[in-house]
Amino acid sequence: MNGIARPGSGAANEGGRGRALPLWKKAKPTVKLLASLAATFLGLLLVTFFIGRVIPIDPVLAVVGERASPEVYEAAVRQLGLDKPLIVQFALYIKSVLQGDLGTSLLTANPVLEDIKRVVPATLELSTVATVIGVVLGIPMGVVAAVHAGRWPDHIVRLIGLFGYSMPVFWLGLMGLLVFYGKLDWVAGPGRLDIFYEDIVDPVTGVILIDALIAGDTEVFFNALSHIILPASVLGYYSMAYISRMTRSFMLEQLSQEYVTTARVKGLSEGRVIWRHALGNVMVPLITVVALSYANLLEGSVLTETVFAWPGLGFYITNALMSADMAAVLGGTIVVGAVFVGLNLFSDFLYRIVDPRAK
Amino acid sequence: MSALNNSSGTAKGGLRVWLTADEPSSRFHARMVQAYLSWLNFASNPLALFGFGIIVMLFLLAIFEPLLLTHDPLAQDLSARLLSPGQQGHWLGTDGLGRDIYSRVVAGASTTLFIVSLVALTAPVAGLVIGTIAGYFGGWVDVVLMRITDVFLAFPKLILALAFVAALGPGIENAILAIAITSWPPYARIARAETLTVRNSDFIFACRLQGASSARIVIGHVVPLCLSSVIIRVTLDMAGIILTAAGLGFLGLGAQPPMPEWGAMISEGRKYLLDQWWVATVPGLAIFIVSLGFNLLGDGLRDALDPRSGQS
Numbered sequence: 048m049n050g051i052a053r054p055g056s057g058a059a060n061e062g063g064r065g066r067a068l069p070l071w072k073k074a075k076p077t078v079k080l081l082a083s084l085a086a087t088f089l090g091l092l093l094v095t096f097f098i099g100r101v102i103p104i105d106p107v108l109a110v111v112g113e114r115a116s117p118e119v120y121e122a123a124v125r126q127l128g129l130d131k132p133l134i135v136q137f138a139l140y141i142k143s144v145l146q147g148d149l150g151t152s153l154l155t156a157n158p159v160l161e162d163i164k165r166v167v168p169a170t171l172e173l174s175t176v177a178t179v180i181g182v183v184l185g186i187p188m189g190v191v192a193a194v195h196a197g198r199w200p201d202h203i204v205r206l207i208g209l210f211g212y213s214m215p216v217f218w219l220g221l222m223g224l225l226v227f228y229g230k231l232d233w234v235a236g237p238g239r240l241d242i243f244y245e246d247i248v249d250p251v252t253g254v255i256l257i258d259a260l261i262a263g264d265t266e267v268f269f270n271a272l273s274h275i276i277l278p279a280s281v282l283g284y285y286s287m288a289y290i291s292r293m294t295r296s297f298m299l300e301q302l303s304q305e306y307v308t309t310a311r312v313k314g315l316s317e318g319r320v321i322w323r324h325a326l327g328n329v330m331v332p333l334i335t336v337v338a339l340s341y342a343n344l345l346e347g348s349v350l351t352e353t354v355f356a357w358p359g360l361g362f363y364i365t366n367a368l369m370s371a372d373m374a375a376v377l378g379g380t381i382v383v384g385a386v387f388v389g390l391n392l393f394s395d396f397l398y399r400i401v402d403p404r405a406k
Numbered sequence: 407m408s409a410l411n412n413s414s415g416t417a418k419g420g421l422r423v424w425l426t427a428d429e430p431s432s433r434f435h436a437r438m439v440q441a442y443l444s445w446l447n448f449a450s451n452p453l454a455l456f457g458f459g460i461i462v463m464l465f466l467l468a469i470f471e472p473l474l475l476t477h478d479p480l481a482q483d484l485s486a487r488l489l490s491p492g493q494q495g496h497w498l499g500t501d502g503l504g505r506d507i508y509s510r511v512v513a514g515a516s517t518t519l520f521i522v523s524l525v526a527l528t529a530p531v532a533g534l535v536i537g538t539i540a541g542y543f544g545g546w547v548d549v550v551l552m553r554i555t556d557v558f559l560a561f562p563k564l565i566l567a568l569a570f571v572a573a574l575g576p577g578i579e580n581a582i583l584a585i586a587i588t589s590w591p592p593y594a595r596i597a598r599a600e601t602l603t604v605r606n607s608d609f610i611f612a613c614r615l616q617g618a619s620s621a622r623i624v625i626g627h628v629v630p631l632c633l634s635s636v637i638i639r640v641t642l643d644m645a646g647i648i649l650t651a652a653g654l655g656f657l658g659l660g661a662q663p664p665m666p667e668w669g670a671m672i673s674e675g676r677k678y679l680l681d682q683w684w685v686a687t688v689p690g691l692a693i694f695i696v697s698l699g700f701n702l703l704g705d706g707l708r709d710a711l712d713p714r715s716g717q718s
Contacts (some may be wrong), residue, residue: 052697055503083556086553086555086557087556087560090553090554090557090560091557091558091561093559094561094566094569095560095569096555097570098570098572100571102699106475157690177445192648195655209698209702209705210694210698212646212677212697212701213649213694213697213698213701214693214694214697215649215652215653215656215669215672215690215693215694215695215697216649216692217653217656217672218652218672218690218694221675221676221686221690222687222690224679224680225679225680225687229679229680229683241521255513335587343562345562345565346562346563346564346669347564349564349565349568350564350653350656350657352655353656353675364565364568365568365657366569368657368659371572373572373573375709376568376569376572377569377664379565380565380566380568380569382560383561383562383565384560384561384565385568387560387561387562388560
């Protein structure tokens, strides 16, 4: 929500006209939101452009090689547009990004955007399952903590959360592999599928769990499930910590309200007061929290995917880093940044729809 | 600050009385009373004290490192590689190159402190400068500076740090720089918010009427008022900084071998995870304990110094 809720400068000077047109007045917050979204995205591109320029590797040498004659070198400089002023170069850069051209990966020799389209479903699958785990465990934990505030259930929930904020995600992943894969053998190891299950079902959506269901192949489905459960639990632990903490503080706020007292005085059971009345009112802000935690998972997924060799966006970015494939790194950064900004915007938007007071 | 002269005399004998005086005799005295009361408040929280203890331990480890090492943390001994804990005088075993894990974990304490203190000295200062300037001057300065802040806030931190390190090249200095570049925006926001609340108060107008320059007002009067919120936030962020640094180390972008750094040690231990579990487990425990310490300390500090955001 940080960057998005602030009014953008683009919409500010048109605000005076809003009085005459109620329709325009209604649309004004949306326009402001879009303007600030555009400004943030421009800033994002400025950062990646800047990073692409500071890089100590000469982009021209990478194209022509070290033994090129000065004439060839000059020609390459002109062809890459490096002789133009920086501002023109930046404009060209924005133009190409908006056209979907993120450059070509050195590693795979494919356009970066195509590579990213291929790996994104794996990341989506992982973070969705992780969010489900975080929501299913986190919300009840937060409610219990708020109801018993200051007593042992509250302390336990707080400690579980604190552990989450203190553990490196990659280490938790490795420990999970050690215990549940290495010692107990309850789950499958790294990767999305065992090697002999690969390429059996047709990739319709790219999400193996769904593809397997479409094909009706339960064997593949359960194999995929035993692969995803550990990395998703590791990531989900962090969402759970965040969601339970926020649920607790929202619930505490609700439980001190007068309508809760009224409901109790009317003789409603304590369970109904807590789980229906109070939690029902908490659901609205919680939607925002869940969307934000989904966005935060993108960050955790970089390290988790590396540990579990999960072929998603995070794994793609770290692999590109190892081989100094800057086009892929920056392309991945732009996509992650854009998704992050988009999810923030989406949560903001959702909040406006669900809670009439926010209008 | 000039009233230090009479404080040492009264302190003798009745330090507690002096520290709990109702009517402080000087500005210094008043500050000491305030600090003592905050400490009492803080010390009544056992978890916060526990966290404080962990951080003190971390400093002690770094200071007395030469005395605590049982082996040279860089010395390789290929005939004694991957020993399990307790074997041949290696308390926590040895890693893939036969280096003593206990000594490397101890040596890693100073690496961690080095990273954390450099980030903690640079990012909050940058944030304070940007936030107070934006808040104090307002207008287009505010709009431009906060727009830049928002852009940095709109990214996942680790991804941005990764992109910076990728451009600057791997190494501990570049990792620190990348973490600092990605962690200043929250401080700028806090400092701006605090500045906005004081900028129109009477004492600021009084200063201005006396002819104080904007720089003097911002540095001498606005920044000190922002400090306590920023310090609390820095303590709360320490764990995050440690985890990010360890993550960069794990990916091979932070501290380079053979430097003993906990994240990089986990990455080395990954190769032997299923058979020699201790190589990856031990440094991870070290990261976990230190981050937990900073988190507990930060929570305690927030509750003690900032009653507004207490148990709500």
